[in-house]
Amino acid sequence: MNTLVNLFAGGWNYILAGLAVVAAILASYFSGKKVAKTETQAKGDVAEAERVQRQAEAKSDVESHNIQTAKEVQQSNATLSDDAARDRLRNSKYHTDD
Secondary structure (H helix, E strand, C coil), X not given: CHHHHHXXXXXXXXXXXXXXXXXXXXXXXXXXXXXXXXXXHHHHHHXXXXXXXXXXXXXXXXXXXXXXXXXXXXXXXXXXXXHHHHHHXXXXXXXXXX
């Protein structure tokens, strides 16, 4: 009992130091939870951004291929004479006799 009385009488600095340690442990625990939540959210955001980037790249590749094909067809059509162009249109799979 004497030790407890002496601690409260002259050892306030030990009690305050102990409370500071407990407060520091609690603060690190709660801030660690917040950091982990933020990191998880950041990983999800990065994954979503990478998915959108891959999707955009795939779309760009398809558009590039379509543009190249259209240019090749345009160049092929430019070299045809009028008669050859008419024959090509008549023999097309999209041509129907009226």
